[in-house]
Amino acid sequence: xxxTEDEEGSATAPWLSDVLHNNRRELRSAARKWKxxxxxxxxxxxxxxxxxxxxxxxxxxTSFYKEKLETSAQDPQKxxxxxxxxLNPPAPPSPSSLTAxxxxxxxxxxxxxxxxxxxxxxxxxxxxxxxLHYFFTDTALNCSSRRGxxxxxxxxxxxxxxxxxxxxxxxxxxx
Numbered sequence: 161x162x163x164t165e166d167e168e169g170s171a172t173a174p175w176l177s178d179v180l181h182n183n184r185r186e187l188r189s190a191a192r193k194w195k196x197x198x199x200x201x202x203x204x205x206x207x208x209x210x211x212x213x214x215x216x217x218x219x220x221x222t223s224f225y226k227e228k229l230e231t232s233a234q235d236p237q238k239x240x241x242x243x244x245x246x247l248n249p250p251a252p253p254s255p256s257s258l259t260a261x262x263x264x265x266x267x268x269x270x271x272x273x274x275x276x277x278x279x280x281x282x283x284x285x286x287x288x289x290x291x292l293h294y295f296f297t298d299t300a301l302n303c304s305s306r307r308g309x310x311x312x313x314x315x316x317x318x319x320x321x322x323x324x325x326x327x328x329x330x331x332x333x334x335x
Contacts, residue, residue: 173221174224175217175220175221175223175224176217176220177220179216180213180216180217180220183209183212183213183216184213186209187206187209187210187213190202190205190206190209191206193205193206194206225242225246228242229242
């Protein structure tokens with residue numbers, strides 16, 4: 161059996177057609193919708209799509225292997241290879257040998273290297289209560305955006321020294 165790869169690089173089965181890919185996309189969308197809403201109607205919709213998709217995959221696999229067996233009926237070696245691949249599928253790739261400890265070590269060392277690149281930091285920071293309050297409100301921080309901070313210039317004013325005291329990290333109008 162030949163397994164191809166799609167655009168993202170993940171393995172795809174040869175019997176999965178564009179229609180099945182679209183149906184799988186709809187199925188995943190319905191699952192996300194149900195998990196979000198927890199409504200019975202969304203669950204019924206998801207279950208309906210799931211049974212439809214399962215039936216279509218079974219039909220596609222059956223017709224794929226039926227055609228493959230019919231074309232190889234006269235060649236015993238090909239038939240043996242087909243049955244062998246069905247009865248003894250290839251072993252899944254071995255799990256990663258990396259452990260949580262490896263990740264912790266890597267992350268800690270990386271953070272230490274990054275910290276070493278900074279020049280010495282001030283020993284004390286003055287951040288006022290109003291500056292902290294403003295920082296944690298929706299006007300200064302846009303949590304729904306993947307881009308992070310919504311208003312960088314506002315945040316800069318809290319973390320760059322301003323005013324007469326070089327160690328003060330709050331805007332003068334908030335101190």
